[in-house]
Amino acid sequence: MIGIVYYGAGNIFSLTAALDRLGLSYGMIKTAEDFEKYDRYIIPGVGHAGSAMQKLKDTGLVPSIIKLKKPVLGICVGMQLLTRHSEEGDSVLTNIIPLETRLFSEKLKVKVPHTGWNKVFQNTGTPLFSDIPLGSHFYFVHSYFIEFNSNFTIALAEYGIKFSAVIQKDNFYGVQFHPEKSGLAGEQLLKNFAHLA
């Protein structure tokens, strides 16, 4: 059963609706004790990374999150919170995965926010992408991205620059796109997450 970290950063209605459609059960994590009730976790998030981090800190859940040993999936800003730092508001984040979250620079000559369906290329054999063809489109909407890093990037996308569509360190995963809005590919990814060993 999936525990959703409940910290008030944006709308989770679409996420829970997707889990309902897939028949995946879930509950909300509001206190440190709640983590024990679940065997995997989702950290959602939209909006400003700095204010999302502040809200997450205010819940007092950060020390418990850092210690988790079961699968964790950060979505969009929830993914960025796993990194060390974001250029958005010069924000210090959890540093669970030592990467940098950057703004799509004007030099890249791309429109910002990066809005729409972009192709994602995963490492072969990545369990999170079981039954998802290489180069499937996922729905993105973000102005900040996580740099490509050969140690932690397990799927990439290109938008003027190669960036991390998905990162992983041990049991911690982060996806920059919105699986709950990414059609069948996104639903498959959520199912795969629910069945990760």
Next chain:
Amino acid sequence: MNTLTKTNLSDTPAGNELAKRIIPCLDVKDGRTVKGVNFVALRDAGDPVELAYQYSGQGADELVFLDITATHERRKTMVELVRSVARQINIPFTIGGGINEIADADILLNSGADKISVNSAVVRNPGFIDELALAFGKQFVVVAIDTKHINGKNYVHLNGGRIATDIETEHWIKEAEERGAGEILLTSMDHDGTKAGFDNELLKKINDTISIPLIASGGAGTVQHFVDLFKLTNVDAALAASVFHYGEILIPDLKNILDQNNIEVRL
């Protein structure tokens, strides 16, 4: 861990593989779709949720709902619509229609809307764009603009195009972008309903000057019109209503032809 694919991928130069989006637009009044629809498979052509479900199954990339309910029940019916859509479809959608307070936007976001579309309300009160962007992030804010060509210039029109203003469209788009619009939905009133093609000249001019996504609307009649639009203007998305509702253009066919023309689409 397999690193071979990754290594190979990281050696190739970075491109831009963002797909051009195809967006059906549904007009909704009192919880029902307004324009007639002609889908054989549809049990209830007036049910916006079922229509939305059909479109997402056909490969629509996104949906726009414009609520034109005029009664005081509007907010309630919009929220119900957004909740039902968010429960049942797995692609993003935008809702618009009479949103003029932060509270309206807030409840729609929390009901599952990905974006809201604002039009006349922000022309009358441009600061509302700043407020929305600050409260919810610019990715949530689509500024919709109805434009008409008059004596060699383009002017913004309000209330579904019924009221002319002396605001030049190009100036207003620039201002909307600066204030925090995350996307522009531009409807050419001169082309809307003609089925003679999009206003590619204006769309290209606008697209070359803005750095946020541009959705083109007005004039779609044939598949070739979409090919021309993306080839000539490079806009990010195309919105249409009747050609999709009446089954004159099927989205899978449209996307296949765009793909054959080397236009990046999600198949």
